[in-house]
Amino acid sequence: MNGFLLIDKPVGVTSNDAVSEIRSILELGQVGHAGTLDREASGLLGVMVGDCTRLVRYLHLGTHDYRFEVEFGRQTDSLDVDGDVVEECSYEHLTAEEIDSALEQFRDEIEQVPPTYSAVKVDGERASTRARRGEDLDLEPRSQRIDHFELIELDLPRATFEVRCTAGTYVRALVRDLARALDSCATTTDIRRVATGPFEIDDAIPLDELTKQAGIDAMLTPRQMMAPLPELEVDDQETERIGYGQRLPIDEDRGVDIGDHAALVAPDGTLVGVAEITEGYEGPVIQPRTVLQTNES
Numbered sequence: 427m428n429g430f431l432l433i434d435k436p437v438g439v440t441s442n443d444a445v446s447e448i449r450s451i452l453e454l455g456q457v458g459h460a461g462t463l464d465r466e467a468s469g470l471l472g473v474m475v476g477d478c479t480r481l482v483r484y485l486h487l488g489t490h491d492y493r494f495e496v497e498f499g500r501q502t503d504s505l506d507v508d509g510d511v512v513e514e515c516s517y518e519h520l521t522a523e524e525i526d527s528a529l530e531q532f533r534d535e536i537e538q539v540p541p542t543y544s545a546v547k548v549d550g551e552r553a554s555t556r557a558r559r560g561e562d563l564d565l566e567p568r569s570q571r572i573d574h575f576e577l578i579e580l581d582l583p584r585a586t587f588e589v590r591c592t593a594g595t596y597v598r599a600l601v602r603d604l605a606r607a608l609d610s611c612a613t614t615t616d617i618r619r620v621a622t623g624p625f626e627i628d629d630a631i632p633l634d635e636l637t638k639q640a641g642i643d644a645m646l647t648p649r650q651m652m653a654p655l656p657e658l659e660v661d662d663q664e665t666e667r668i669g670y671g672q673r674l675p676i677d678e679d680r681g682v683d684i685g686d687h688a689a690l691v692a693p694d695g696t697l698v699g700v701a702e703i704t705e706g707y708e709g710p711v712i713q714p715r716t717v718l719q720t721n722e723s
Contacts, residue, residue, distance in 0.1 A: 427454060428476035428718065429645035432630040435463055435471040444633055448473055452641050460485050461593060461622055462545060466506045469619030470627045475641075477718050478648050484655060484687050484700045484716070489573060491590045491621035494614055496601050498583045501611040503557075504543040505598035515611040522580050528607045529575050532600065537567040541598050570595040584615070623654050648697040648718060652689040655700065656682050658712065665692045668699060674712040676703065684710055 435444050441462045449457040458479040460472040469492075474482060498517035502509030540546045542563050543554040553563055574590035589600065597617050605612035620627045631644050664674055668690060682688050682703045690698040690712070699717035703710050 427452070427642070427645070428478050428648055430478055430648070430651035431473040431475060431641055431645055432625055432627075433471045433473050433636070434627060434630040434632045435468055436633055437466055437468045439633065440465045441471060444471060445473065447633065448636065448641070451636055452638055458482060461490065463619055464506075464598075464617065466508050467597075467617035467619065469617075470622050470625065470630050471619075472622060472625060474651070475645065478651055480716050480718070481648065481651060481700060484652065485623075488623050488654065489590050489592055490595070490619055491574075491588070492597050493578070493586070493588050493618050493620055494597050494601075495616040496585045496587065496605075496612045497615050498585065498605060498608075498610050498612045500613060501602065501605070502613045505541050505602055506614045506617070509543065509613070513611050515609075517583050517610045517612075520580075520582060520608055520610060522577060524608060525577050525580065525585070525604075528604060529577065531607065532575050532604060533572050535569060535571050538570050538595065538599050538603070539567045540565050540596050541602070544596060568594065572600075575600075649689065649691060649695065652697060652700065655687055655689045657691050658682065658688045658701070659691050659693070660698060660712075661693060665690075665698050668701070668712075668714050669717055671714050671717065673704075673706065673714075675706065675708070676710050676712050682710075687715070688712070690714070 433444060441459050445457050445459050454475060456476050456479050458474045460474060460482055463471050498520060499515060500511050501513040503512050542557045546553045546565060548556055548563060553565060556563055571592045572589060576588050577585060578588055579586040598614050601612050601614050631640060660668060667674060684703055684705055686703045688701055688703060690701055692698050697718060699714055701712045701714045704713045
């Protein structure tokens with residue numbers, strides 16, 4: 427069984443715990459997830475099954491969409507409701523207009539320091555593990571991009587926002603930094619991932635409703651999983667050669683450039699594998715990187 431499942435993960439379950447449960451339900455050994463979702467967050471979790479676990483490196487989802495709620499006036503050490511309150515501050519001065527104005531500085535490229543309680547590795551160990559031991563951490567900022575950041579509702583001290591951001595962006599850290607820009611403090615009370623790349627939460631199965639048959643019925647094919655990549659159609663002879671890892675010449679008008687990865691699609695519509703377009707002796711070539719069996723069942 428090879429495919430890609432869209433799962434609606436509930437609050438209180440880690441991404442790894444969700445994968446373990448799915449592995450048990452589907453009675454399969456090869457199951458992995460694409461894009462960790464915090465334990466206290468809910469929403470879309472992409473789950474790879476079978477040989478699709480080998481395709482995770484090519485799953486360029488690009489962006490994640492979140493809808494989240496914030497409580498101004500207090501901040502916890504974990505920046506969510508699971509932590510201890512470490513700061514209280516005023517929030518009565520906040521208005522929708524001031525918040526909208528402050529959001530401008532977070533749209534486009536930003537530098538973000540991850541939360542102390544996060545999966546970021548420090549000398550090979552998660553920052554959250556070190557933080558729970560009481561260690562003081564000084565995490566390095568990371569470059570992220572915010573494509574969309576909007577205030578949806580304001581009823582102080584609570585507010586609701588929507589954001590579209592690159593993978594690796596921490597919503598909790600966005601809330602921390604936005605509150606500071608507003609001369610206040612805040613913590614997230616609810617985070618829900620509603621989309622990741624081209625995949626949306628409306629197409630996901632709630633984890634507590636997953637059965638083996640429901641998983642089989644809802645499973646996307648490897649080709650659908652690789653939808654973010656450009657596609658190259660290959661004939662039967664080329665498919666056979668790709669199976670042996672052989673390079674194939676490619677016309678320069680096929681819509682891909684040197685360095686691109688492309689999904690290779692057989693005449694019957696199945697995904698053969700993923701290749702990188704590289705420079706050959708006489709022009710660009712298709713260099714197979716990961717080859718699958720053409721049977722997608």
